[in-house]
Amino acid sequence: AQTVTQSQPEMSVQEAETVTLSCTYDTSESDYYLFWYKQPPSRQMILVIRQEAYKQQNATENRFSVNFQKAAKSFSLKISDSQLGDAAMYFCAYRNPYNNDMRFGAGTRLTVKP
């Protein structure tokens, strides 16, 4: 079964600085999708960024970018120019396109210090 591991329960960053959140996963599939979701205190799950495994190029969405290392099964999220509004729980997720299974990591709580 696929598993997703986030080894950092908590991280903090100074406003305007850069922070990287780690995620590793385990799968025997060659094709799959990876996601980072943000969950603020409102509990709403918000998609931050996604990566298709067949694409070598790392995905980027404004201040958010990923470092996707397929061989190492690593998928880290980099947040540049951190803002107070970035403070939230961040979840890494894996989707198996063959059986529709979704797996989430346990999350990383990000604090942004002014």
Added chain:
Amino acid sequence: NAGVTQTPKFQVLKTGQSMTLQCAQDMNHNSMYWYRQDPGMGLRLIYYSASEGTTDKGEVPNGYNVSRLNKREFSLRLESAAPSQTSVYFCASVIPTGRGYEQYFGPGTRLTVT
């Protein structure tokens, strides 16, 4: 366009009681999911429905049943609630896109079983 709606938002049950969590989406998506989120953990997939009339077990299906009533609605039933089912429950609908999959989450239902 309301997206994904869930009812109720909050519920308290006694051990052994039954209830049904309702989920509806107005985006004409084929796939719908039920997750639970426990403190300190990411979302875990309970059941999913790839299309109307089909349902499949996810990672943690024990103690739950689901019904895909039609394309819009996907309900989750607890036949005999247990304290271990105290959790926040999220429904989501999924649509394939040119960039993989887009998953839309409902606001969640906080369930407490005493």
